[in-house]
Amino acid sequence: MGSKYRLLPHLERVFAEIGGETAVDAFSGSGVVSYLLKVQGFAVTSNDFLNFPAVIAAATVQNSSVRLDQDLIDTICGPPADDRDFIQSTFDGLYFTAEDRQFLDSAWSHIDRLTGHRRNLAISALVLSAARKQPRGVFTFTDGTKYADGRRDLKLSLREHFRERALDYNATVFSNGRRSRARRGDVFEIPDTTADLVYLDPPYAPPSDDNDYIKRYHFLEGLSVYWRDVTIMANTKTKKLEKRFTPFAYKRTIEDALLRSFEHFADAGAIVLSYSSNAIPEAARIRDLLGKVKPSVEVIAIDHKYSFGTHVAAARRDVSEYLFIGRD
Numbered sequence: 001m002g003s004k005y006r007l008l009p010h011l012e013r014v015f016a017e018i019g020g021e022t023a024v025d026a027f028s029g030s031g032v033v034s035y036l037l038k039v040q041g042f043a044v045t046s047n048d049f050l051n052f053p054a055v056i057a058a059a060t061v062q063n064s065s066v067r068l069d070q071d072l073i074d075t076i077c078g079p080p081a082d083d084r085d086f087i088q089s090t091f092d093g094l095y096f097t098a099e100d101r102q103f104l105d106s107a108w109s110h111i112d113r114l115t116g117h118r119r120n121l122a123i124s125a126l127v128l129s130a131a132r133k134q135p136r137g138v139f140t141f142t143d144g145t146k147y148a149d150g151r152r153d154l155k156l157s158l159r160e161h162f163r164e165r166a167l168d169y170n171a172t173v174f175s176n177g178r179r180s181r182a183r184r185g186d187v188f189e190i191p192d193t194t195a196d197l198v199y200l201d202p203p204y205a206p207p208s209d210d211n212d213y214i215k216r217y218h219f220l221e222g223l224s225v226y227w228r229d230v231t232i233m234a235n236t237k238t239k240k241l242e243k244r245f246t247p248f249a250y251k252r253t254i255e256d257a258l259l260r261s262f263e264h265f266a267d268a269g270a271i272v273l274s275y276s277s278n279a280i281p282e283a284a285r286i287r288d289l290l291g292k293v294k295p296s297v298e299v300i301a302i303d304h305k306y307s308f309g310t311h312v313a314a315a316r317r318d319v320s321e322y323l324f325i326g327r328d
């Protein structure tokens with residue numbers, strides 16, 4: 001999900017230089033940056049307004065000791081605990097295979113009996129299984145078969161994925177000696193406003209259109225709550241969830257949203273913002289906005305290749321990713 005995976009070495013350097021004990025990752029997404037901060041020894045507050053990022057951060061960042069034992073993984077992959085069929089009936093013929101959809105219902109029949117970090121780990125492994133099996137990891141199309149190119153991730157059944165992904169998540173669990181936490185909510189409601197370091201990686205407002213995370217990740221969000229308390233737009237082909245408004249996705253509201261985020265964290269030790277050069281507003285404007293709360297603003301441009309779509313030659317272009325670092 002626009003994951004900052006490739007930027008991690010740059011972020012690691014910047015975070016180490018800033019230093020301190022407490023850090024906030026306000027838009028956690030895949031959770032990789034929160035995890036990096038935990039590895040670097042911070043007490044981390046990880047936040048996202050979607051549920052599945054919050055569950056992943058709970059399992060990998062807040063959790064410091066609980067793992068899924070092999071018996072439990074076997075049970076989740078075994079016969080169902082009840083006859084639920086919500087996923088099979090709602091997504092009949094869409095995404096994955098019939099066997100995979102049956103597994104998702106069956107896995108949830110066991111996950112519903114779990115609590116705490118066992119539940120968070122199992123949901124994370126299920127979400128990651130679905131993300132890896134769906135081509136490009138986005139749920140804007142329902143028939144992935146045209147992408148079947150022999151890649152292992154697309155060939156494994158979701159049950160086989162789950163066994164592997166559960167072990168992957170088990171391997172992430174460690175304690176850095178501090179207490180971290182994961183929360184689900186709006187950036188403007190994060191209570192830890194005085195952390196030593198605040199990392200902001202909001203959605204980018206593209207010059208046209210909007211940046212709609214739910215459109216791409218609705219299946220993962222629904223799966224993370226077994227579609228409870230969410231609304232499926234029944235008339236859509238993808239059976240996506242209703243859009244969740246965020247002021248960061250629109251060029252009309254982005255500047256105000258950025259400024260309000262900076263003001264919210266004005267008392268933090270340092271604010272680090274990731275932003276794409278391909279988005280609105282431009283770097284000079286962001287520097288001004290951040291400068292309103294942090295007098296010293298450093299801008300680092302990081303070039304990387306970014307791939308658009310599947311037509312390699314036509315669709316690659318250079319974009320810069322900027323890091324803005326605001327300090328007192």
Ligand SMILES: C[S@@+](CC[C@H](N)C(=O)[O-])C[C@H]1O[C@@H](n2cnc3c(N)ncnc32)[C@H](O)[C@@H]1O
Pocket residue numbers: 001002003004005026027028029030031032033047048049050053185186187188201202203204213246247248
């Ligand atoms: C660019 S992604 C973050 C990617 C993340 N740094 C990573 O490496 O995976 C932006 C995230 O912001 C979340 N988000 C959007 N609007 C938000 C808001 N108002 N408050 C909190 N989170 C929000 C989205 O759900 C999405 O996960």
